[in-house]
Amino acid sequence: xxxxxxxxxxxxxxxxxxxxxxxxxxxxxxxxxxxxxxxxxxxxxxxxxxxxxxxxxxxxxxxxxxxxxxxxxxxxxxxxxxxxxxxxxx
Numbered sequence: 001x002x003x004x005x006x007x008x009x010x011x012x013x014x015x016x017x018x019x020x021x022x023x024x025x026x027x028x029x030x031x032x033x034x035x036x037x038x039x040x041x042x043x044x045x046x047x048x049x050x051x052x053x054x055x056x057x058x059x060x061x062x063x064x065x066x067x068x069x070x071x072x073x074x075x076x077x078x079x080x081x082x083x084x085x086x087x088x089x090x
Contacts, residue, residue, distance in 0.1 A: 012049035
């Protein structure tokens with residue numbers, strides 16, 4: 001089974017949600033990267049849907065945005081559309 005379409009959709013959703021929340025918080029990429037202990041380059045990759053981030057990294061992202069990890073995941077629900085049996089984020 002090829003999970004690449006689901007993976008790409010999930011990474012795009014994570015990136016879009018991260019960017020939206022960062023902008024809502026009024027943070028620059030550099031400020032956000034420092035708060036989340038990530039490099040600005042990785043933040044740019046993440047927001048572009050090209051950064052494959054760990055669960056621990058997502059927790060740092062949420063903390064840097066003053067959010068819970070679960071509240072950040074609310075924007076990822078539509079990623080289930082490609083293969084609802086393989087992606088379980090709610």
